[in-house]
Amino acid sequence: xxxxxxxxxxxxxxxxEVVDVCRELIRFDTSNPGDGTGPGERAAAEYVxxxxxxxxxxxxxxxxAPGRANVVVRVEGEDSSRPxxxxxxxxxxxxxxxxxxxxxxxxxxxxxxxxxxxxxxDMKDMDAMVLTVVRQMAREGRRPARDLVVAMFADEEAGxxxxxxxxxxxxxxxFAGATEAISEVGGFSVDVAGQRVxxxxxAEKGLAWLRLVASGRAxxxxxxxxxxxxxxxxxxxxxxxxxxxxxxxxPTVRALLEGVAELTGLPFDPEDPAxxxxxxxxxxxxxxxxxxxxxxxxxxxxxxxxxxxxVVPGTATGVVDGRxxxxxxxxxxxxxxxxxxxxxxxxxxxxDTGLEVPFEGDLVEAMVAAVTAEDPGAHVLPYMLSGxxxxxxxxxxxxxxxxxxxxxxxxxxxxxxxFHGVDERVPADALVFGTRVLDRLLRTC
Numbered sequence: 001x002x003x004x005x006x007x008x009x010x011x012x013x014x015x016x017e018v019v020d021v022c023r024e025l026i027r028f029d030t031s032n033p034g035d036g037t038g039p040g041e042r043a044a045a046e047y048v049x050x051x052x053x054x055x056x057x058x059x060x061x062x063x064x065a066p067g068r069a070n071v072v073v074r075v076e077g078e079d080s081s082r083p084x085x086x087x088x089x090x091x092x093x094x095x096x097x098x099x100x101x102x103x104x105x106x107x108x109x110x111x112x113x114x115x116x117x118x119x120x121x122d123m124k125d126m127d128a129m130v131l132t133v134v135r136q137m138a139r140e141g142r143r144p145a146r147d148l149v150v151a152m153f154a155d156e157e158a159g160x161x162x163x164x165x166x167x168x169x170x171x172x173x174x175f176a177g178a179t180e181a182i183s184e185v186g187g188f189s190v191d192v193a194g195q196r197v198x199x200x201x202x203a204e205k206g207l208a209w210l211r212l213v214a215s216g217r218a219x220x221x222x223x224x225x226x227x228x229x230x231x232x233x234x235x236x237x238x239x240x241x242x243x244x245x246x247x248x249x250x251p252t253v254r255a256l257l258e259g260v261a262e263l264t265g266l267p268f269d270p271e272d273p274a275x276x277x278x279x280x281x282x283x284x285x286x287x288x289x290x291x292x293x294x295x296x297x298x299x300x301x302x303x304x305x306x307x308x309x310x311v312v313p314g315t316a317t318g319v320v321d322g323r324x325x326x327x328x329x330x331x332x333x334x335x336x337x338x339x340x341x342x343x344x345x346x347x348x349x350x351x352d353t354g355l356e357v358p359f360e361g362d363l364v365e366a367m368v369a370a371v372t373a374e375d376p377g378a379h380v381l382p383y384m385l386s387g388x389x390x391x392x393x394x395x396x397x398x399x400x401x402x403x404x405x406x407x408x409x410x411x412x413x414x415x416x417x418x419f420h421g422v423d424e425r426v427p428a429d430a431l432v433f434g435t436r437v438l439d440r441l442l443r444t445c
Contacts, residue, residue, distance in 0.1 A: 011139050013132075013136050013435075014129070014132035014133045014135065014136040014435035014438075014439060015132075015432045015435050015436070017128075017132040017135065017136075018128050018129055018132045018431045018432060018434070018435050019110065019115060019128075019428045019431055019432070021051070021128040021131060021132055022108070022115050022120070022124055022125055022127075022128035022426075022431060023108030023109075023110060023115055023117070024047065024108065025044060025047070025091075025108075025119065025124040025127055025128055026106060026107075026108035026115070026117035026118065026119050026120060026124055027106055027107065027108045027117075028041075028043050028044035028047065028091075028106075029106045030043075030044050030091050030092045030093050030119070031092070031093055031094070031095040031096070031118070032092035032093065032094065032095070032155060032157040032158050033095050033158075034157065034158035034159075038092070038095075039067070040066070040067025040068055040069065040154070041067070041068060041069045041070075041091040041092055041154040041155075042063070042067045042068075042069040044069075044091045045061050045069035045070065045071050045091060045152065045154075046061065046069070048071045048091070048127075048131065048152050049061050049071055051131050051135060052071075052073055052131070052134070052135070052150075054135070055134075055135045055138035055139055056138055057073050057075065057134070057138055058073065059071050059072065059073035059150075060072055060073065060174075062167075062171065064154065064155070064162040064163065064166035064167075064170075065162055068154045068155060068162040068163070069091075069154055070151070070152065070153050070154050070163055070166075070167055071091075071151070071152045072149065072150070072151045072152075072167070072171075072174045073149075073150050074147060074148070074149050074150075074174075075134060075137075075138075075143070075144060075147065075148040075149075075150060076143060076147055077143050077144045077145055077146035077147040077148065078143045078144070078145055078146070079145065079146055080146070080147050082145075082146040082147070083146065083177055083178060083179035083180065084146060084147035084148065084149050084175075084176075084177045084178040084179070085144075085146055085147070085148055085149070085178065085180050085181065085182070085363075085442075085445065086148075086149045086150075086151060086175060086178045086180070086181035086182075086394060086399060086401075087130050087148055087149070087150050087151070087181070087182055087183070087442075088149075088150070088151040088152070088153060088164070088181060088182075088183045088390055088394070089123050089124075089126050089127040089130060089151075089152050089153070089183060089184070090123060090127075090152070090153045090154070090155070090156035090157070090160075090163060090164075090390060091124075091127065091152050091153065091154060092154055092155055092156055092157050092158075092163070093118045093119040093122065093124070093157065094118070094122075094157050094420045095118075096118040096422075096424075097422075100422045101422055101423055102423055103116045103117070103423065104117075105117055105118040105424070106118060110428065113427060113428055113429065114425040114426060114427050114428060115425060115426050115427075115428055115431070116423065116424070116425040117424065117425075118424055119424070120418070120424045120425050120426045121415065121418045121419060121424055121425075121426050122184070122185075122418075122419045122420065122424070123183075123184045123185075123405065125405065125407070125426045125430075125431055125434070126183070126184055126405035126434075127152060128431065129405070129406075129431060129434040129435050129438055130150060130438065131150075132435055133435050133438045133439045133442065134148070134150055136435075136439065137439070137442070142443070144442040144443065145442065145443060145444055145445055146445070147177065147178075148442065149174065149175055149178050151164075151167070151174075153167065153390055154166075156389070156390050158350075159207070159209075159350040159352065160352075160390050160392070160393050161350075163390065163393075164390035164392075164393035164394065165393040165396075167393070168393045168394065168396050168397055172397060175394065175397055175399065178394075178397070178399050179398070179399060179400065180363050180399060180400050180401070180402070181391055181394050181399050181400070181401040181402070182363075182367075182401070182402050182403070182404040183389055183390060183391060183401065183402075183403060183404075183405070184201075184389050184403055184405050185201060185289075185385050185387070185389065185403045185405065185419070186199055186200050186201030186202075186383070186385070186402065186403025186404050186405065187199070187200060187201075187367070187371070187403065187404040187405050187406035187407065187434075187437070188286075188405065188406070188407040188409055188415055189375075189378070189407065189408050189409050190283055190284050190285070190286045190409075190411075190415075191284055191411035192260055192263050192264060192282055192283060192284075192379075193263050193264045193265075193282065195263055195378075195379060196375065196377075196378045196379070196408070196411075197259075197260075197263065197283075197378065197379045197380070197381055198371050198375075198378055198379070198380045198381075198406070199256075199283075199286060199380075199381060199382075199383040200359070200364070200367060200368070200380055200381070200382055200383070200402065200403070200404060201382075201383060201384070201385050201389075201402060201403025201404070202252050202356065202357050202358070202359050202364075202382040202383070202384070202402060202403075203250060203252040203253075203293075203326060203354070203355055203356035203357070203382070203383075203384035203385070204326075204354065204355050204356075204384060204385040204386075204387065204388050204389060204391065204392070204403070205292075205293060205297075205323040205324060205325060205326070205354050205384065205385065205386055205387070205388065206323065206324040206325070206326060206329055206332075206351075206352060206353050206354030206388075207322075207323060207350060207351060207352040207388045207392070208322035208323070208324060208329070208332065208333075208336075208348065208350075208351050209319065209320070209321055209322065209348070209349040209350040209351070210298075210319065210320045210322050210336065210346055210347065210348065210349060211317060211318070211319055211346070211347040211348075211349050212233060212236055212237065212240075212317060212318040212319070212320060212340060212344050212345070212346060212347075213315060213316075213317050213344065213345040213346075213347060214229040214230070214232040214233035214236065214315065214316045214317070214318075214343055214344045214345075215229055215232070215314065215315055215343060215344075215345070216228050216229030216230075216231075216232055216312070216313075216314060216315075216316075216343065217312070217314065218311070218312055218313055218314035219311075219312050220310065220311070220312070221309065221310035221311060221312055222310065223312075225312050227343075228312055229305065229312075229313055229314060229315050229316040229343075230305045230306065230312070230313065230316045232316070232341070232343035232344055233303070233305065233316040233317070233318055233344060235341065236318070236339065236340045236341050236343075236344040237300045237303065237318050237320075239339045239340075239341070240298045240300065240320055240336060240339045240340065241298065241299065241300045241320075243298060243335070243339055245295040245296040245297065245298075245335075246295060247270075247273060247276065247294050247295050248294070248295060248325060248328065249270055249294065250293075250325055250326060250327075250356055250384065251356065251358075252293075252356055252359070252382050252383065252384045253290075253293050253294060253383075253384050254270070255359060255381070255382050256290065256381050256382055256383045256384075257276065257279045257280070259379070259381040260279045260282050260283065260381070261279055263282075263379065264279070264282050266278055266279055266282065276294060280294070284411070285413070285414040285415055285416045285417060286383075286415070286416050287416075288386075288416035288417060289383070289385060289386050289387075289416050290383055290384070290386070291386075292323065292386040293325075293383070293384040293385075293386050295325070296322070296323065296324045296325055296328070296331075296332050296335075297321075297322065297323045297386070298320050298321070298322045298323075298336065299320065299321045299322075300318060300319070300320050300321075301319050301320065301321050302318060302319035303316075303317075303318045303319075304316070304317050304318070305317065319349065320336075322336065323386060323387075324354060325354060326353075326354030326355055326356040326384075327354065327356070328354075329353075329354070333346075352388060352392045353392055353395065355391060355392060355395055355401065356384070357400050357401075357402070359382035362445070363402070363445055364402070366441055366444050366445035367380075367402070367404050367441060367445075368380045369444070370406070370437045370438075370440040370441040370444070371406055371437055373440060374406075374408075374433060374436050374437050374440065375408055375433075385403060387419075389401070389403060391403070404441075405434065406433065406434045406437035406438065407426065407427075407430040407431070407433065407434050408429075408430055408433045409427065409430055410427065413427070
């Protein structure tokens, strides 16, 4: 699995290749509905293997289940005695309903200077940047500052059980000696009071996809039913969905809002909800990510009950997408159980940890320096992602993960809205910018 380097510079640079590689990756339909019915990642993984082998590297492709393919390659660094850095992405995407789109979501179109398609921002853009930077380094005979473990995982969109979590459990030796990692969803720019700010992800909320199971007495729909499972479920869902979770600012969120206050002149008062909302709103489209990181969240997403109009069922089920703040899962669970009530059982569908690491250290300093070298005068602030990434899996090996997929974006682009959205797209010049930042980072960190 160790990497070799090609002798001498030849061929295209990362900046030359990145747009085409991103488009090619999008053309592989790697939709992951989460129920095992998707096409899988195998074809895209084989394409990735070819890109790496083409420049003399020796990647390993392995499957966790038929078609669920992962790719890992280790690239030797200038100083292999230092802890290795994992640079990882995922090859699967959420499904796309083509009639809702203005383009074919799997055509990888280049239109108006943007690459369109499912995965353009989540996260085949970052995959392409990583792969083309590694290819350029290999062509030029350059080594990164330390060993890199480059990984392209399956199944991230369904919790990573067939991808990063499977690799950590079954193939931990692939990550031997690694202590830090970078991946999605951070490093992108937003406009704050006319100033460009890059959000570096140093935290992410925990994941609790919960099944609510209500029990009652089954019977004829014409009879009196005071123990109705559908009613129990509906009441529980309404309570959970309407619950106003209290504000709690973690160190990451506090640092972000303090930074926004400094840039905008708005006041920062952790006891003033309206003031906090104003600071979040100052982040523009990124408020979609940041807004729910001030507190836990519980959003009902599915309901199921009954099989005939005149039969009261004995059970009814619902699903809630819960996201809890790092280090506060016990508090979250206790409140959900209380809201669910005595007639409703709460079960985990998927659960994963929350993460939070300091906005400091050599790697953070190197990421900040790489961005500001390519965009002088820009600011870099930490933030917490409301969703989750495969860094959760790597954390089980003691690997500290950051979100850093550097993109310099137009101020009016609703980037956060592109994630899992319709007409997902990314500016081509943002991809080129990202290759420059990543190349600089891997040479220096």
